[in-house]
Amino acid sequence: MNLSVVHLGLLAGLAFVAVPVIIHMVMRQKPKHIFFPALRLLKQKQRQSTRRLRIRQWALLASRMAVVALMALCMARPACNTTAQLGESNVPTAIALVIDTSLSMQWTDARNRDRLTEAKDLARKVVRETPITSQIFLIDSAEPIETPAMSPSTAEGRIKALELRPANRPLNDAIDAAYKSVLSSDRPRREIYVMTDLAERSLDLQRPVSKPTPAEPEKTKDVPVQLYLLRLNPPEPVNAGLKNLEFDASAAVVGEPLDIKLVVSNTGPATTRILELWLDGRKRDQRAVELSADSDAEIIMRTPPLEPGRDGLHQGEIRIRDEDPMPFDNTAYFSLVVRPPVKVLIVTDVEQDALFLAEALDPARGAGGAALPGVSRPFRVEILRVGQLAERLRKADDRPNAIIVNNVAQIPEPLWTQLNLAVRSGVGLCVALGDRSRDDSYNGATAMTLLPATADNRFEAPAGQPLHFSAPDVNHPIFAQYAEELRTELTTVPVFRYRQTTRSGQGTRELLQISDGRSALLERVFDANVAGRILYWTTPLARRPSSSDAAAWNDFPRSWSFVQVVNRMCAYLADTDSQTAMVEAGQDYLLPVEPDKGFKSALVKGPGDRPGEKRDIAPSENRLPILKPDLLGHWGVALTGAAGTARSTGFSVNPPATESQLRPIVKESLDTVFGKDKYSLAQDTESLEKAVGLARVGVEFFPWLMLLLLVVLSFENYLANRFYKDDPNLTGGSPQPSRREVAA
Amino acid sequence: MANPAEKFLKPEVIRNVSRLDLRAKFIVEGFLSGLHASPFHGFSVEFSEHRKYTPGDNISDIDWSVFAKTDRFYVKRFQAETNLTGYLLMDLSASMGYTYRQELTKFEYAISLAAALGYLMVQQQDPVGLIAFDEKVRESLPPKSRRTHLANILSVLARLQPTGLTDIPASIRQVSRMIRHRSLVMLFTDLLADAEPILKAIHRLRHSGHEVIVFHILDEAEADFPFQGIVELEDPETGEILTVDALGARADYLESVNAFRDQYKRDLFRARVDYVPLHTGMPFDKALMGYLLSRQRKG
Missing domain, CATH: 2.60.40 (Immunoglobulin-like)
Known part of the structure; x- marks a missing residue:
């Protein structure tokens, strides 16, 4: 904390505290002389009385000195916490203006003014009130880089041109750049003004921001930089916004409808909003959504059966029909490329091993291919034996999108070669080991060019003590959609047996574990020249009714997670995620x-x-x-x-989902990021001026000094009156008797 | 004070009467007129009733004014038939000449009171004498009861001046040696000296068989300490100077004064000596009442 005064010379007035002492010494008031024969009675208490008299005299002298000192201090107007020269408004200043141009600044108030306009007006006000010799550094939060200094008049024009920037960054970067900019200036005062709504996303709360430390602190004079945060958040925000749009199917298939899942976020009181589905420029559906106060609602809207269209591309939007104060999140955009249904080949030695896979991928297949109500058919499943696979792969005009080799005893070497070619051309391959799989067939040289690991020993859990899946990689597309649910569910799936593996080389990635820490699912990642994807299960994607059956390796197909995982797996193998073209x-x-x-x-x-x-x-x-x-x-x-x-x-x-979050950052979080007392927070022009005044001039002691002066003056007056009160008997007429009179 | 005569009991009134004999007369008359209207009517010391003259009575006791009205002889019958010799002991110390308000000094107050008592005693045909002392006895008049003697006493009292230092105990001892017969000794002093020797001297006087009344006279300022601010106090007798904050010292001083008075009151009460604390602002009747109470006990 610094202490400053209006002018140091005024403090010289403190020297006048000597005046009362001098007056006291030189012009010491002569006490009234009174004859008093009964003095002997007074002498008995003389000591106490004299001491009391001295104390009062000292108190009187001290109070008079204090009065003079306080008057001198009042004139000097001391203030603390000032960081700039004297708080004068005409001091040339290096001002960094950090303007938050994120989409949440679009929020428009009842006067039809959005936050960005407010921020720009305030920034212009700051610029106008600074002397022309000041340097302005204008930093758009979307481009957090050090900017060259500009004159106030130039800055005013640049501020006016600022616009909302959907691709934005946390303000931490912009404020860092602002610190660097103002520290590069030679102006005597340095200030940073951050105009933002301080919505939750506007700052990375995990990353502290502070003035950079100079490279050689001992040789560099510490330059104070005052940071002002101007919070422009709406007082009572009301907004409905769309976010987290995604397709609720593994693939957009020609002729099939597509469910579009999204979240409607409501800020403010409960309301009802109309959602419209637009596809290729035409409104296809609408529905009313009841929204609770300050809550999110998950909505699914269904497209009509998708037509092939030109190059399979469809673009559409989900729109909130009514306007609200923040329009940008009233529309969620989507693009998708429809394809023919994904062709999945399931290769097994026994029919039983293909049963659950086929049912999970294409339920309508069991009904003879007839459409089931409410069920889309993104996958078309073919079940083959190993002997049929080679012939099937030769059909160039009917290439499959994914192949699942599930618990197959032996794959001939030529077939591995065919599979290799297929993968390189973009076909996804999944290999699942089981009781039938022979090591030599999966550990061969050609196989190992594809597979991520060698198959080793079988592991069998003790009877009645099955293992479970664990630690799914929830960032992987297979698990990402229902990450939390799958993380819980997979740990309940019993695994009786699995094949231990040894990772064979580079580019392997573990996606799921057995509860004993061994791998359950591995992925082989190829370079850009190989289009296909490889997945490798160490336990089969099949089950047997009895766990005592040697072929019963797990109960995965009995879990709902099996359907989810297999569907996402095949979509991943077939690379259908490239169909959902949104970012x-x-x-x-x-x-x-x-x-x-x-x-x-x-x-x-x-x-x-x-x-x-x-x-x-x-x-x-x-x-x-x-x-x-x-x-x-x-x-x-x-x-x-x-x-x-x-x-x-x-x-x-689409806009970042977090931009719809208008809840402001709390003071404690700001303290964490900037440090307590390292910044000034303002809400409007008035409070900004107050904060600037406080920072420039500091906390003025003047009113308190005046109050203290009044108190001390009163005390001095009281003491003086007590000591030198005129005696009415003496001043009333009769003069003090002289010694002679008394003697006479 | 409904009776105009009673106004002369006030020091501020009596100070305007310059002649001491008149002062004495006015004080006594004011006091007696107050007594007539008071519950102390029985204290009338002039006479209580008339009775018919019988042969053998002193002709001077015949009340001629009654004879003029009734054409018969009546003599005054005094309540106090016995004579009591009184001595007025005047302290001539310089401190007795002190006044703060420039009204009556302690000494003026004392001689006014002494004159009044003398007047009263002579009226009762009690012999009264006068002794004035400082470091020793300076003036003395033997006790007599004639009216002409009162003029002598008043003349001496008017001539007395409080001078320098005083030695009260020595003077009292000297007085004790001087007085042969049992008497009523009335001491007028401010007692501003060491208490122990004074008390011893008074005790001695008492043991000699005398009745003693001590009229302890202080100036009003000495009793109330009315000063304010920083004051430089000087003892006129010793020249000693003390600078004090009057307001701060007042409580201490009054405490000392009260202790001082209490000490005399307590000790003198034990010695059956009447102690009458006075100050120059107080009416004279209190002092006179003290005398009468003492006189009554002796009667």
Whole structure:
């Protein structure tokens, strides 16, 4: 805490405290002389009385000195906590203006003014009130980089041009950049103003922000930087927003409807909102949603059966029909590429091993392929024997999307070669070991070019003490959709037997464990030249009625998680996730590109009038990265090849889900990020001015000093009156008797 | 004080009467007029009733005014038929000349009171004498009861001046040796000296068979300590100076004064000596009443 005064010279007035002492010494008031014969009676108490007299005289002298000192201090106007020169408004200042341009700043109040406009007005006010010799550093939270200094007039124009930026960053980065910017300035005062709604997402609460320490602190003079946080959050926010849109099926299949799952987030009182489903520019469905106060509701809307369309691309939106104070989250965009149903080949030695897999993937298959009400058919299952697989793979025009080899005793070497070729061309392969699997067939050289591990010993849990699955990799697409539910459910699945494995090389990844810590599911990750995906189960995807059966290795098919895992697994193997072309603003999107089609370039165009960007595609590239798309809506991509091949595709950009969260960050969290007393928090212009005044001028002691002065003055007056009160008997007329009179 | 004569009991009134004989007369008359209207009517010391003259009575006792009204001889019958010799002992110390309010000094108050008592005693035909002392006896008049003697006493009293130092115990001892017969000794002093020797001297006087009344006279300022602010106090006798905060010292001083008075009151009461604390602001009747009570006991 620093202490400052208006002018140091005024403190010289403290020297005047000597005046009462001098007056006391030089002009000491002569006490009244009175003859008093009974003095002997008084002398008995003389000591106490004299001591009391001295104390009072000292008290009087001290109070008079205090009066003078307090008057001098009052004139000097001391203040503490000041960090700048004297608090004068005309001191050239290095000002960093950090403007939060995230989407939550779109919230519009009753005066039809959004938060960003408020922030810009306040920023302009700060700039206008600073002297022209000041330096302004304007930092957009979406681009948290050190910026060159500009004059106040230039900054005003730049502030006006600021817009909402869907692809945004936590303010930590912007404030870090602001510190660096103002510290690079030579202006005597340095201030950072952060205009934000301080919504929960606006700061990374795990990452503290502070003034950077100079490289050589002992050689560098510490320069104070005052940080002002201007919280512009709505006092009572009301908003309904859409977030977390995803497809509730493993693949969008031609001719099948698609369930779209999303969350409607309601901030404010309970309300009813109308949701509309738009697909390819046409409204297809609508429904009323009742929303409780300050809660989220999960909604599923179903598209009509999807038509093949042009290149299979469909783009649509879920919209909240009525306007509210924050429009950006009233629309959730989606893009999808419909395909023919995913062809899954299930290869087993016995029918029983294919039963549960086929039922989980295509329930309608059991009904002879007839559509079941409310059940889509994203997968078409074929059950084959090993001997039939080689022939099936030779059908170039009917290539499967995924192959599951479940508890097969032996796969001939030529078949491994065929499988290898299929995987490289993009077919997904899943191998599940069981009681029938022979080690030599799965540990061969060709097999090992595909499989992530060698098959070792069988492990059998003691009777009545089955093991369980554990530790699923919930970030993997197979488990991600119902991560928490699966994490719980899988630990209840009994595993009686499994095959111990040894990971064979690089690129292997464990996705699920047995409860004894061994691997249950492994993935082999190939480089970009191999399009297909490999999964490797150490226990079969099948069950037997009796656990004592040698072929009964687990009860996984009895769990609901089996259906979920198998469906997500096949979608993953068939790479149908590339069909759900959606991304949050600011996150990179990897556009699937078929290397075999020979596309050379892509024209990427966002929504609105912004011209498209042409991108070259490398021959071996199967993903075209689109870096940090920052416009909300549907993006189109036109792929073209040298041989005249062309394909239209696209993707959708949605706002980050956290942007709908308007709940402000609490003071304790701010203290954690910035440090207690290291920043000033303001809510509006008035409180900002107060905070700035407090920081520049500090806490003024003037009123307290004046009060103290009054008290001391009263005390001095009281003491003086007690000591030197005129005696009415003496002043009334009769003079003091002289010695002579008394003697006479 | 309904009776105009009683106003002369007030020191501030009596100070305007310069002649001491008149002062004495006015004080006594004021006192007696107060007594007539008071429950102490039986204290009338002039006479209580008339009776018919019988041969052998003193002709001077015939009340001629009654004879003029009734054409018969009546003589006054005094309540106090016995004579009591009284001595007025005046302290001539310089401190007795002190006054703060510039009204009666302690000494003026004392001689007014002494004159009144003398007047009263002579009226009762009691012999009264006068002794004035400082470090020793300076003036003395033997006790007589004639009216002309009162003029002598008043003349001496008017001439007395409080001078420098005093030695009360020595003077009392000297007085004790001087007085042969049992007498009523009335001491007028401010007692501003060491208490023990004074008390011993008074005890000795008492043991000599004398009745003693001590009129302890302080100035009003000495009794009340009315000063304020920082004051420099000087003892006029010793020249000693003390600077004090008056307000702060007042409580202490009054405590000392009370202790001082209490000490005399307690010790003198044990010696059956009447102690009458006075100050120059008090009416004279209190002092006179003290005398009469003592006189009554002797009668």
